[in-house]
Amino acid sequence: MVPPVTQPKGQANVIASVTAIKVASLTTQLAVANEFTLNDRQKLAFMIITGHLDGDSRFRIGISHNFIYAILILLVTDNDDNQLLMCVPGCGGTGKSQLIRAITKYFEVTKRLKMLRKLAPTSIAAAEIDGLTIHSFLGESHKVPKKQRSRTFKPGDMKLETQWRHVKYLIIDEMSMCVLVQSMTHSVHNRVTLTLIYA
Ligand SMILES: Nc1ncnc2c1ncn2[C@@H]1O[C@H](COP(=O)(O)OP(=O)(O)OP(=O)(O)O)[C@@H](O)[C@H]1O
Numbered sequence: 001m002v003p004p005v006t007q008p009k010g011q012a013n014v015i016a017s018v019t020a021i022k023v024a025s026l027t028t029q030l031a032v033a034n035e036f037t038l039n040d041r042q043k044l045a046f047m048i049i050t051g052h053l054d055g056d057s058r059f060r061i062g063i064s065h066n067f068i069y070a071i072l073i074l075l076v077t078d079n080d081d082n083q084l085l086m087c088v089p090g091c092g093g094t095g096k097s098q099l100i101r102a103i104t105k106y107f108e109v110t111k112r113l114k115m116l117r118k119l120a121p122t123s124i125a126a127a128e129i130d131g132l133t134i135h136s137f138l139g140e141s142h143k144v145p146k147k148q149r150s151r152t153f154k155p156g157d158m159k160l161e162t163q164w165r166h167v168k169y170l171i172i173d174e175m176s177m178c179v180l181v182q183s184m185t186h187s188v189h190n191r192v193t194l195t196l197i198y199a
Pocket residue numbers: 036037038039042090091092093094095096097098099199
């Protein structure tokens with residue numbers, strides 16, 4: 001007869017709670033994906049981001065994933081810093097905004113909305129995803145005279161630091177319209193998860 005495996009004191013509880021968290025997370029992920037009737041490709045992108053948010057180990061092992069589809073292409077890399085860089089291209093109407101709405105809902109129901117920022121180059125595109133324009137998020141305003149506009153942000157800029165303090169996930173929509181791609185990706189290097197939505 002095989003003797004029963006004895007768990008070191010407390011370990012069984014730890015394993016049980018980790019399993020419980022994973023099941024709860026998957027249940028919530030699927031509930032949100034169903035609520036937004038995500039198709040397979042949207043669901044894949046959704047699971048990658050929410051899985052990363054929930055510390056799914058599959059997104060921590062430094063593997064590059066390349067998924068190539070007819071309509072939607074995802075390029076995902078997860079470097080040593082566990083930073084997820086992801087690109088979701090697709091022509092108009094393929095459901096990129098719907099994906100963003102589902103992602104937002106997941107952050108909301110898991111009470112982590114503060115960790116998410118959604119930006120777009122134009123106010124119309126920003127309104128579509130309930131986000132901000134890149135310029136207003138960076139403090140650029142047309143009301144401020146050109147000469148007084150600051151183009152660099154120094155350490156100690158409290159307003160900007162407060163805005164960024166909790167941000168861990170940044171989604172930028174309509175990146176094809178954006179000339180700031182390089183500087184944006186450079187400035188968030190290693191700091192936040194970046195999802196670029198191309199249309
Ligand atoms: N999985 C889905 N279930 C139900 N409706 C969807 C789904 N995906 C997209 N839609 C609907 O299809 C329409 C187009 O989708 P959406 O606006 O997300 O596309 P898009 O790729 O963001 O387009 P654009 O690049 O022009 O902004 C919208 O009315 C949206 O609500």
